Amino acid sequence: MEDNRIIECIERADYLLSNLMAVKPGEEVLIVIDPQTDMRMANACAAAALKCGAEYGIYMMPIRGKDKATIFPKSLELGMDACDVFIGMTTSSGAAIYNNHLKELVNKKSLREVSICLRHIDNFTRGGALADYEAVYADGEKLQAVWRGKKNAHITTPAGTDLYMEMNQMEPIIECGIARNPGDAMAWSDGEVSLGPVIGSTHGKLVIDGPICYYGKPSVPVELRIEGGRIVEVVGGDSNVCREIRRQLAEVKDSDNIAEIGIGLNPACLFNGDFEEEKKARGTCHIAMGNGFYYGQPARSTVHIDMVQYNPTIEFDGEIIVKDGKLTCLGEV
Incomplete structure (x- = not known):
């Protein structure tokens, strides 16, 4: 029987391009x-672009191994120079924004972008994709205002995380599903505020x-020991995951x-084992290893690996922002 989920895709693509990306x-x-x-x-995004009166082009790049996730072909980078709206839909290349040239174009306000990378049709049409993005973005602005100018972060979780970092002083980044102006960036589905630590400052468990x-x-659960801003030991946990992380650390x-x-920040996100869905879920925390160029760091690794933690308690400069997965800074108890 023919799969009719294209109907869901067309509806979400129209909302994404005409409204959220304007x-x-x-x-x-x-x-x-x-x-x-x-x-x-x-194809739904292409049709939505036509409906908006825009031109579109679809560029197919090779599948990248996870160790070269941020490397784009040179011809693609030339296309990025010329476009107004960039939609990344690769399945293995990682979030498009971690390509250094794309980040430079965002910084110069040459384009706006949405990452739909590493996401399948459920991410595109269900769960977090069905959120009220005006409300999610408003919460993003509130969290950004709370976060702005804070220097030190302390993260703990029931699973055992006990991590300290000094945060860099760039503006906390809102990725909450709206990118209507040049220089804006979002993901789909979406809903987070993020920032990078000062190089060398992160330490703990x-x-x-x-x-x-x-x-x-x-x-x-996988335990990592961190000193001087770097993972110095994969202590233990799921043996397959530990083996892969150790290999990555040795080779990349x-x-x-x-x-x-x-x-x-997204209350509609599902807890379904998909990191792209769960890292946007309201009250989760994620820490990333690898490329921090997007977050004001000089490190230019070819990977950016997000790692999700449940029910965190997060303090900024000694003030509790999140308590056991509740966003107390937004009035949740």
């Missing part, structure tokens, strides 16, 4: 896929009980760098 007549929309992208999603980019949800330059702290 695509205008005459703009150039670049949709980037790889051979495993679900073309129902890509990180215990990952939620899903990890590429490696899935560990059957036993700067993949041991702690690159990001993010707080999820």
